[in-house]
Amino acid sequence: HRNKINPANDFFSYVNRDWIRSKELAADQQYIVQIDEFRLAQDRVYNQLVDIVTDPKTPAAVKTLYNSLKTSVSGTAIVSHIREHVRVLDECIAEDNLWKFLAYLNANEFMRYACPISWDMLPDEQNSRAFISHLTYPELSLYDYRYYLRDASFRAKTAKSGSGKRTHTRFKRRSATAATIQKEKDYKHVVLHKFVAYVNKIFAVTGLAGAPSSSSAGADVLHIEKLLIDKLACFNGKYDTENEDMEYVKFTHDELAKHCDGFDWHEFAKCLGYSSPPRHVVCSSVGYMKCIVEAMKNEQHGWKSPKWRSYWIYIYARHAIQYHAAWSSIQFEFCFKFLRGQMAPMPQRIFALFGTTFAYDTFFAAEYKRRYFNQAVHDYTVDLAGRVIAAAKDMVRQNAWVSEGTRAEALRKITSLRLEIGTPSKMGPDVSPAVSAKFDATDGWANLMAISAWRTRELFIGRYEGAPVFNVPAIDWNQMKFVGSQSYVVNAYYTENTNSIYLPMGYFQTEFVDVGKGVEYNLARIGYTIGHELGHSIHVFGQLFDHTGNMRNWWSPRDSAIYNRKLADIERQYEHAARRDGIVFDAKMTLSEDLADITGLKLCEMVLNEHHAREKTLAPLQMLSFERFYTEFANQNRQKIYRRSIFAQLKSNPHPLDKYRTNVPLSRMQLFNKIYNIKPGDEMHWHSDDVVW
Numbered sequence: 001h002r003n004k005i006n007p008a009n010d011f012f013s014y015v016n017r018d019w020i021r022s023k024e025l026a027a028d029q030q031y032i033v034q035i036d037e038f039r040l041a042q043d044r045v046y047n048q049l050v051d052i053v054t055d056p057k058t059p060a061a062v063k064t065l066y067n068s069l070k071t072s073v074s075g076t077a078i079v080s081h082i083r084e085h086v087r088v089l090d091e092c093i094a095e096d097n098l099w100k101f102l103a104y105l106n107a108n109e110f111m112r113y114a115c116p117i118s119w120d121m122l123p124d125e126q127n128s129r130a131f132i133s134h135l136t137y138p139e140l141s142l143y144d145y146r147y148y149l150r151d152a153s154f155r156a157k158t159a160k161s162g163s164g165k166r167t168h169t170r171f172k173r174r175s176a177t178a179a180t181i182q183k184e185k186d187y188k189h190v191v192l193h194k195f196v197a198y199v200n201k202i203f204a205v206t207g208l209a210g211a212p213s214s215s216s217a218g219a220d221v222l223h224i225e226k227l228l229i230d231k232l233a234c235f236n237g238k239y240d241t242e243n244e245d246m247e248y249v250k251f252t253h254d255e256l257a258k259h260c261d262g263f264d265w266h267e268f269a270k271c272l273g274y275s276s277p278p279r280h281v282v283c284s285s286v287g288y289m290k291c292i293v294e295a296m297k298n299e300q301h302g303w304k305s306p307k308w309r310s311y312w313i314y315i316y317a318r319h320a321i322q323y324h325a326a327w328s329s330i331q332f333e334f335c336f337k338f339l340r341g342q343m344a345p346m347p348q349r350i351f352a353l354f355g356t357t358f359a360y361d362t363f364f365a366a367e368y369k370r371r372y373f374n375q376a377v378h379d380y381t382v383d384l385a386g387r388v389i390a391a392a393k394d395m396v397r398q399n400a401w402v403s404e405g406t407r408a409e410a411l412r413k414i415t416s417l418r419l420e421i422g423t424p425s426k427m428g429p430d431v432s433p434a435v436s437a438k439f440d441a442t443d444g445w446a447n448l449m450a451i452s453a454w455r456t457r458e459l460f461i462g463r464y465e466g467a468p469v470f471n472v473p474a475i476d477w478n479q480m481k482f483v484g485s486q487s488y489v490v491n492a493y494y495t496e497n498t499n500s501i502y503l504p505m506g507y508f509q510t511e512f513v514d515v516g517k518g519v520e521y522n523l524a525r526i527g528y529t530i531g532h533e534l535g536h537s538i539h540v541f542g543q544l545f546d547h548t549g550n551m552r553n554w555w556s557p558r559d560s561a562i563y564n565r566k567l568a569d570i571e572r573q574y575e576h577a578a579r580r581d582g583i584v585f586d587a588k589m590t591l592s593e594d595l596a597d598i599t600g601l602k603l604c605e606m607v608l609n610e611h612h613a614r615e616k617t618l619a620p621l622q623m624l625s626f627e628r629f630y631t632e633f634a635n636q637n638r639q640k641i642y643r644r645s646i647f648a649q650l651k652s653n654p655h656p657l658d659k660y661r662t663n664v665p666l667s668r669m670q671l672f673n674k675i676y677n678i679k680p681g682d683e684m685h686w687h688s689d690d691v692v693w
Contacts, residue, residue, distance in 0.1 A: 008682040012662040015634035023640050030344035034641040034649065036658060037511040042490040045506045046350045049488055052367050053356065061436035062360050069352035069444035072325035077443050079206055085316045086208070093304050098296060099264045101303070103271035105315075107456045108449065110477050113139045114315040116228060116292050117263075119272070121460040121472075124282065125248050128497040128549035132250075133269075136284035137232055137292075139478065140225045141195065143339065143652040147188045148229040187647075191339075196222055198334035202317050203310075205327050220310035227295060234291035239283075248551055249283045259286050261293040273461045319477060323445040335478075340652070341645030346480065354475050355444060357486060359431040359451045361473035365423045365487040368505055377508050378421060380515045381526060384607075385419050385501075388530045391606035395693055396538075402559045409546070409554040410538050416547040417537060418500035422508075423487040424471035428459060492529045494536035496545040501533045511636070519611055520625055523604045524632035535599030538693060540592040566692050570594055573667075573686050577660050580683065585650040593655045594664070595692060601633065601665040602691045623675060630672055637662040 005013045013020075023035055032039050052058060053066045092101035105111045106119040117135055124132040142148070196218030203217040236259070239249045253265040260283070269277035283289055296303040303312075321327035328345070336342040345351075357364050396410045435454045439447050459472075474484030482489045487505040494501050503526075513526040536542050543560075546552040555563070574587040574594055587594065608629055612622045639658035641649065646657070655661060666672045667686045678684050 007676040008678055008684050010659075010663065011630070011666055011676075011684060012634050012637065012659045015631055016638040019638055020640045028347050031342060031346040031350075033340055033342050033645050034639055036639040037636060038490050041509045041511055042506070043350075044509070045488050045490055046353060048368070048372070049353050049357070049364060050349050052364060052371070053353075058367075059363070061433070061439065062356060062363065064439045064441055065359055065436070065444075065447055066352050066356040068439060068441050068447050069323070069355045070348050071442060071444065073323040073443050073445050075206075075324060075327070078320050078324050078327070078445065079208075081320055081445060081449070082206055082208055082313070082317050086313060089309070089312050097267075097271075098303055099267040100271040101312075103268050103273075105312075107272055107453060108316075109452045109455065110319045110448070111315050113478065114141075116296065117289065119268075122282075123497040123549070125497060125545075125551035126250070128545075133278055133281045134284065135281055135289065137288050138228060140228060141221075142191065142225075143648070145229060145232075146184075147191050148226045150226075192222060194334055194338055198330065199310075199314055199318075201330045202314065202321060202327075205330065206317060206321065208313055208317065216306075217310040217314065220307040221314045223307050224311040228292070231291040231295060232285075232288055234285075234287035236285075236287035236290065239286040247284045249286055250280045251283050252280060253277065256281065256283065256289075260289040261297065263289065263293050273457050320445055340479075340648045341642060343642075351480070352444070354477075354480060354482075355448050355451075357482075357488070358448070358473060358475055359436075361471075361486055362427045362430045365427065365505075368488045369423055372505060372508070373422065374508065376515055377513055380522070381421060381503065381508075381513060381530075382419070384522065384527050385530050387607045387610065388527055388534060388603050389414060389417060391603045391610065392531075392534055392538075394606065395603065399693055401562055403556050406555050406559045413499060413537055413542075413547040413554075414534070416499055417534065418498065420500055420502045422503070422505045424485050424502070427471045428463070431455075432458065492533050494533040494542070495549075496536075496541055497549040497551075499537065499545065499547055499549045501530065503529070518628075519608065520629040521632050523608055524629055525636045527604050527607060528600045528633065528636070531600030531603035532596045533600075534603065535596035536592065539595040539599065563692070566690060567591060567595070569688055569690070570598070570664075570692070573664055574656055574660055577664055578656070581659075583646070583650070583657075585656070587656070590654060590656045594661075597661050598665045598668055598691050599693060601669065602693075604629070604633075605669060605671065626671060627675060630666060630669075630675075633666070634662045 004010070005017060007014050025032055025035060029040075029043055032043065053062060088104055089101065092098070092104070102115060102117055103119075105115040106117075112118055112120065116138055118138050120134050120136070121131050122134050124130050140148070199218035199221045200215060239259070240247060251259070251265075256263050256265045265281055266277045295301070296308070302308065318331060322331050332342075332345045336345070392414050393411060396407055396414065399407060402410070431451050432454055435450050438450065471485050473482075473486050475481070476483045482491075485493065485502050485504065489504045490506045490509065492501065492503050492507055507526075507529070511525070512529065513522055515522070543555050544551060544553050546554050571587040571591060571594075574590065575585065578585055578587075605626075608625065611617075612625065617625065637658045641657065649657065663684060664686075667678070667684050668689050668691050670689050672678070673685075673689065676684070
């Protein structure tokens with residue numbers, strides 16, 4: 001297709017084709033699934049963190065923890081840990097105390113997310129300045145939840161009122177062709193077969209004490225995860241909503257017991273470590289809570305049954321084996337190589353960083369800032385952010401289709417937007433010396449368990465409940481990546497419950513901001529990033545939270561109806577663009593990011609226009625400037641993704657492929673279409689240049 005690659009048909013490939021063809025990863029970078037500027041920069045930051053660890057001045061406890069996580073734990077020690085887990089399970093069964101066992105699981109951050117009733121300490125959606133306990137549903141093993149559904153076409157459950165079933169948004173999808181449905185059905189069976197085999201291998205290599213036979217464990221775990229999916233569709237007409245992002249009910253102990261089949265909040269909280277259980281807890285889905293408690297309390301098939309026993313052991317053992325040199329390959333082969341298309345395991349020197357920063361985030365944040373903070377870059381970013389925010393206010397004021405009330409709320413939200421750069425303003429303490437003094441140099445898993453117990457006991461329960469919100473370092477232990485506001489993350493975030501944009505220190509690499517390279521270069525990078533994150537504040541999830549960060553939908557019904565029609569057209573465009581490449585995906589899954597991309601690009605256009613008006617740039621030079629800006633925008637989005645990884649990325653990544661993140665927003669810019677003479681029939685052409693806001 002070389003002759004077809006031109007600005008009018010594929011601007012992304014026109015700009016990036018040579019880089020995509022030539023770019024290769026170094027031997028120690030083979031763990032990177034898709035090659036782009038963010039992941040390459042994060043790899044560099046990982047190595048900067050390793051340099052911090054190995055610095056002679058770094059505290060001995062940090063080094064001890066890091067080295068223990070680089071060292072393979074013996075099989076004997078791993079099995080001993082699993083036996084202790086099983087002992088606690090049997091103790092709770094003997095006491096017939098479900099609440100004690102659920103509390104035990106939730107006290108461990110490696111199991112918490114997979115617990116059928118998952119507890120966490122989060123900002124209160126109705127009082128975003130304070131933490132409160134939350135109870136919600138779990139995250140399961142497979143990223144596409146439709147793999148668990150029985151029907152071949154992945155049909156959505158039928159929505160009903162009362163305590164019946166509802167269509168969970170995870171199950172919603174656009175209709176697909178028969179061939180696509182059959183292809184996904186076939187792949188689903190491959191995934192499930194490999195998943196069962198993966199679980200069986202965990203049970204087989206560890207010879208799990210008190211476990212079912214290794215040949216049945218995988219089927220048992222799959223059965224339980226299918227049960228959990230079924231209960232996710234339960235719906236309480238009084239408390240639940242069809243929009244799960246608005247699910248919020250604050251219950252007392254008695255109310256939770258009444259509506260959730262006797263859930264004992266007092267006993268659960270006491271076993272979790274509270275000396276005095278909090279008066280209120282937020283429940284994300286009352287229907288699910290009621291149904292899953294009923295299922296776990298079932299005399300014959302409940303939490304004490306053999307199938308549930310397999311699940312309880314699995315959610316612990318799958319993490320423990322990652323710290324054994326040979327057994328870790330079981331996790332890698334299924335979860336990373338098969339599901340995500342990752343060709344090599346993460347190097348052990350990087351893998352060990354996650355547990356180390358988990359314990360010493362404040363130390364690493366301070367040291368990273370000391371080494372890499374650049375005042376000139378900081379000041380440039382603050383100034384550029386101010387220009388982007390000013391453009392956003394102008395965009396909202398000029399909007400002709402939203403009502404005055406919605407416009408006023410949007411302006412209020414943008415005006416109240418808080419920008420954090422470098423490190424979070426409020427950070428918690430690092431792990432206690434009383435814990436670090438007992439670190440085992442040969443057992444990194446035992447050290448992580450001690451750290452997790454300390455965080456739950458001393459931080460989440462001892463300091464956070466009801467307290468003002470401050471930074472909590474978070475790690476996705478399932479995918480092994482930073483997902484919190486660590487200052488050494490190469491990413492940027494908009495947070496609804498604080499109405500704030502956060503740009504970590506790790507983001508300030510020359511790939512994203514370089515004060516010597518001109519306004520076009522920086523607008524297409526850090527300017528676009530700021531605009532993208534600002535876009536989240538007024539789109540999709542941002543609509544559900546007001547300027548203070550509290551949950552409140554500030555859109556009128558009339559405006560929401562118009563907005564949703566505009567979104568449907570954007571959704572169709574992304575799917576149409578992908579379909580030309582033979583790729584079928586559900587653009588509903590990426591809509592929030594798509595809208596932020598379009599808004600971010602439009603805001604940068606406005607800032608560049610304002611720059612030229614202020615500088616009185618000659619008209620021909622303005623056109624050259626915009627050509628450079630569009631080229632820099634496509635260049636900063638460059639991405640090389642291996643075919644084996646595309647399917648997994650489409651299912652698990654909230655962003656579309658970067659080719660579509662580039663071409664679709666550009667196709668909606670009037671000036672881009674004018675400069676490159678885009679016309680009907682060109683692949684970069686779309687019937688609408690509506691940028692929504």
